[in-house]
Amino acid sequence: MADTTRFDRGAAVLDQLFGFRPTPEQTADDFARLTVEGLFGDVWSRPGLAVRDRSLATVAALTALGREHELRMHLGGALRVGITREQIRELMMHLAHYGGWPVAVMGLRVAGEVFAAADKAAAGG
DSSP: OOOHHHHHHHHHHHHHHHSOOOOGGGGOSHHHHHIIIIIIIIITTOTTSOHHHHHHHHHHHHHHHTOHHHHHHHHHHHHHTTOOHHHHHHHHHHHHHHTOHHHHHHHHHHHHHHHHHHHHHHTTO
């Protein structure tokens, strides 16, 4: 049986970041449940950092690791929790020196694609 407190915390973070709130029925397999309860219900819900701060750290880590698919998703989440486009660009500038120039170029390219998609959606297209 799922721990509904952990599940509810995780579902709330997912809703805040990505705009969807999973149900227990949608997370019937062990990995999905571990993601909602463990990652988002425990780690992302800890009191030491706000969701916005964790989002910025996650974008930095995914960029440095070159994880484009996950980065794309988390850049959208970063925008949803109030991280600005300028802050994302500044983060990529910072990462160029600590993660490497190619990593920052990839991050800026993916961010540009996410920004363009957000602009298109906002324009109704």
